[in-house]
Amino acid sequence: xxxxxxxxxxxxxxxxxxxxxxxxxxxxxxxxxxxxxxxxxxxxxxxxxxxxxxxxxxxxxxxxxxxxxxxxxxxxxxxxxxxxxxxxxxxxxxxxxxxxxxxxxxxxxxxxxxxxxxxxxxxxxxxxxxxxxxxxxxxxxxxxxxxxxxxxxxxxxxxxxxxxxxxxxxxxxxxxxxxxxxxxxxxxxxxxxxxxxxxxxxxxxxxxxxxxxxxxxxxxxxxxxxxxxxxxxxxxxxxxxxxxxxxxxxxxxxxxxxxxxxxxxxxxxxxxxxxxxxxxxxxxxxxxxxxxxxxxx
Amino acid sequence: xxxxxxxxxxxxxxxxxxxxxxxxxxxxxxxxxxxxxxxxxxxxxxxxxxxxxxxxxxxxxxxxxxxxxxxxxxxxxxxxxxxxxxxxxxxxxxxxxxxxxxxxxxxxxxxxxxxxxxxxxxxxxxxxxxxxxxxxxxxxxxxxxxxxxxxxxxxxxxxxxxxxxxxxxxxxxxxxxxxxxxxxxxxxxxxxxxxxxxxxxxxxxxxxxxxxxxxxxxxxxxxxxxxxxxxxxxxxxxxxxxxxxxxxxxxxxxxxxxxxxxxxxxxxxxxxxxxxxxxxxxxxxxxxxxxxxxxxxxxxxxxxxxxxxxxxx
Numbered sequence: 290x291x292x293x294x295x296x297x298x299x300x301x302x303x304x305x306x307x308x309x310x311x312x313x314x315x316x317x318x319x320x321x322x323x324x325x326x327x328x329x330x331x332x333x334x335x336x337x338x339x340x341x342x343x344x345x346x347x348x349x350x351x352x353x354x355x356x357x358x359x360x361x362x363x364x365x366x367x368x369x370x371x372x373x374x375x376x377x378x379x380x381x382x383x384x385x386x387x388x389x390x391x392x393x394x395x396x397x398x399x400x401x402x403x404x405x406x407x408x409x410x411x412x413x414x415x416x417x418x419x420x421x422x423x424x425x426x427x428x429x430x431x432x433x434x435x436x437x438x439x440x441x442x443x444x445x446x447x448x449x450x451x452x453x454x455x456x457x458x459x460x461x462x463x464x465x466x467x468x469x470x471x472x473x474x475x476x477x478x479x480x481x482x483x484x485x486x487x488x489x490x491x492x493x494x495x496x497x498x499x500x501x502x503x504x505x506x507x508x509x510x511x512x513x514x515x516x517x518x519x520x521x522x523x524x525x526x527x528x529x530x531x532x533x534x535x536x537x538x539x540x541x542x543x544x545x546x547x548x549x550x551x552x553x554x555x556x557x558x559x560x561x562x563x564x565x566x567x568x569x570x571x572x573x574x575x576x577x578x579x580x581x582x583x584x585x586x
Numbered sequence: 587x588x589x590x591x592x593x594x595x596x597x598x599x600x601x602x603x604x605x606x607x608x609x610x611x612x613x614x615x616x617x618x619x620x621x622x623x624x625x626x627x628x629x630x631x632x633x634x635x636x637x638x639x640x641x642x643x644x645x646x647x648x649x650x651x652x653x654x655x656x657x658x659x660x661x662x663x664x665x666x667x668x669x670x671x672x673x674x675x676x677x678x679x680x681x682x683x684x685x686x687x688x689x690x691x692x693x694x695x696x697x698x699x700x701x702x703x704x705x706x707x708x709x710x711x712x713x714x715x716x717x718x719x720x721x722x723x724x725x726x727x728x729x730x731x732x733x734x735x736x737x738x739x740x741x742x743x744x745x746x747x748x749x750x751x752x753x754x755x756x757x758x759x760x761x762x763x764x765x766x767x768x769x770x771x772x773x774x775x776x777x778x779x780x781x782x783x784x785x786x787x788x789x790x791x792x793x794x795x796x797x798x799x800x801x802x803x804x805x806x807x808x809x810x811x812x813x814x815x816x817x818x819x820x821x822x823x824x825x826x827x828x829x830x831x832x833x834x835x836x837x838x839x840x841x842x843x844x845x846x847x848x849x850x851x852x853x854x855x856x857x858x859x860x861x862x863x864x865x866x867x868x869x870x871x872x873x874x875x876x877x878x879x880x881x882x883x884x885x886x887x888x889x890x891x892x893x894x895x896x897x898x899x
Contacts, residue, residue, distance in 0.1 A: 319690065319691075322685065322688045322689055322690075323689065323691060325685055326685060326686075326689050326696050329682060329685060329696075329700065330696060330699045330700070332757070333699050333700050333702065333703050333757065334699055336703070336714055336715070336718055336757060337702075337703075339717075339718055339725045340714045340717070340718075343717065343725075351723075352723060353723060354722075354723050354728045356725055356728065396609035396610075396613075397609070397610075399605075399606040399607075399609065400606065400607055400609055400610040402606060403603055403606035403607050404607075407599075407602075407603050407606070409599075409600070409603045415607065415610075417888060418614060418618075419610070420884065420887070420888060420895060421881065421884055422614065422618050424813050424880055424881075424883070424884040424887070425618070425877070425880060426816055426817040426819075426853055426876055426877075426880055427817070427853075428817075428819070428852075428853040428856040428857065428873060428876060429622070429625065429856075429873045429874070429876050429877045429880070430617070430618065430621035430622055430625060430873070431621075431856065431857075431860070431873070432621075432624075432625060432628060432856075432860050432866050432869055432870055432873065433620070433621035433624035433625055433628065434617070434621050435860075435861070436624075436635070436866075437621070440635075454613065454616075454617050456609070457609050457610065457612045457613030457616070457617065458609040458610035458613045459613075463610060488602055488606075513705070513707075516707060517707040517708055517709070517820075519708065519709055519819070519820040519823075519824070520819055520820065520853075520857075523857075524857075524861070535707075536707055536708070536709045536710075536820075537709075539707075539709050539710060539713065540709055540713070540824055540827065540828070540833060541833060543713060543828055543833060544833030550717055550720075550723075553713060553717070554713075554714070554717060557710045557713050557714055560707055560709070560710045561705075561706050561707060561710050561711075564705045564706070564707060565702060565705060565706075568702070568705050572698075575705075576701075576764055579760075579761050579764040579765060580764060580765065580768045
């Protein structure tokens with residue numbers, strides 16, 4: 290002990306002291322940041338946890354203040370799946386989201402390509418109109434649109450008024466794809482044209498393979514837009530339960546099971562689960578898409 | 587090249603452009619231009635969808651602005667949400683973005699956890715929050731009660747319903763987190779090093795290095811947040827319906843905005859007036875108010891100079 294204290298202080302040990310203080314500060318910083326991180330994580334995760342826990346409670350316990358189920362009622366999920374209509378809602382949602390996504394991607398690609406890579410008069414105006422369409426609340430045009438589909442084409446009570454417009458380019462998808470295509474160097478396109486490729490061939494053979502991440506992002510966004518859409522099905526499908534989607538049906542499910550929070554939460558989990566599952570397979574495309582909308586703007 | 591071939595070439599390129607643009611040209615005319623013009627037309631008509639429309643001048647306009655009891659509350663709520671909800675979202679999103687760029691251990695796990703709620707379908711997320719914030723039996727009030735804090739009525743109390751919706755919006759902050767994260771990682775490292783050499787504190791580094799570098803993204807988040815708020819529909823409607831217990835059903839008609847019009851927004855009002863009261867004329871007026879407000883903010887996004895979305899070359 291005394292030996293250490295009596296030791297003359299060498300310049301080297303001063304450096305060591307400073308280094309140790311710095312290291313302690315980094316450690317404190319690490320602890321502070323990660324505690325904040327855990328606190329934030331609780332805010333984001335606990336709602337999921339409580340929803341799942343309640344979905345496994347008995348009918349009686351769901352009416353109490355308990356947080357954890359005493360008996361684990363896995364049967365709740367079967368009860369939800371057996372609810373009349375639930376299977377139909379799934380089928381309709383898959384039809385709306387699946388077919389809609391394919392139509393959107395196919396119709397938006399050529400438009401995005403023209404906006405990103407052609408030079409033509411009115412291009413700037415066209416892009417401004419695309420952005421305006423993207424920003425427009427759907428409620429602004431819903432009255433004439435509803436009258437058009439319901440009165441002129443007699444399609445109320447079906448999902449077609451939601452699916453058919455997707456064959457004519459979706460503004461958000463066009464904008465997102467255009468942003469992505471801008472990042473593809475023109476040299477590739479020029480090279481293809483020098484080799485005698487037509488514009489369509491260049492798009493199909495050269496641009497599309499390079500634009501895969503952008504297309505994946507657009508497809509995912511469109512799929513989830515339709516999956517989550519509530520307003521559209523409410524307007525066009527509400528009068529016909531056979532045309533309801535999950536988002537619209539889920540709310541009426543709560544109506545039919547007025548006090549059964551356990552079943553409602555089980556249904557909620559069943560509607561959330563596919564989205565989260567898809568996210569784990571396509572994380573990169575999602576994050577890329579979100580970044581494209583904001584940063585490279 | 588002769589003038590003739592040049593002209594043919596130009597014409598074929600115009601045809602090519604038209605061909606590539608055609609899906610959108612049709613979509614734009616049928617699903618944007620035509621209904622927008624029709625909405626203006628209907629705003630001057632008395633029309634219930636059954637009897638033929640009758641011209642009634644400015645009656646719909648004066649009715650909505652001076653007599654209709656739900657218009658001003660809806661507009662006020664929208665302004666409240668624009669001010670408070672958008673501000674909270676941007677500040678919290680930036681905070682979470684800053685936090686995630688500093689997390690060294692398990693960053694991927696944290697990022698995923700912070701992002702996931704953004705993916706929850708709005709109806710499902712709203713149902714979950716109405717349950718979580720259920721005044722009597724919800725887990726949040728159980729916990730608040732256990733630690734001796736007041737237990738508000740949340741979605742059933744007019745002064746707490748908008749804060750409850752704000753909490754729901756903050757839960758789904760994942761998109762903003764990603765955008766801020768990308769912007770923060772783009773700030774040049776040298777600027778931080780230079781500031782540190784000058785002895786700048788952590789706050790000064792944030793204020794004089796981080797903020798100026800990411801200010802375009804902050805503005806982008808604000809303006810897109812405002813535009814999103816103009817479209818705010820599903821969450822307040824579902825929250826109001828579920829919390830009030832009035833869902834669909836025959837004969838029962840849900841008056842939006844429960845409790846006491848506190849969650850009423852302009853898009854909900856368009857639906858209520860048009861499709862529940864069958865007053866298409868007045869609904870068209872409200873739709874046009876919504877249109878003008880949205881376009882003002884969109885124009886801000888696209889200003890020629892300093893615009894947040896580059897439109898030109």
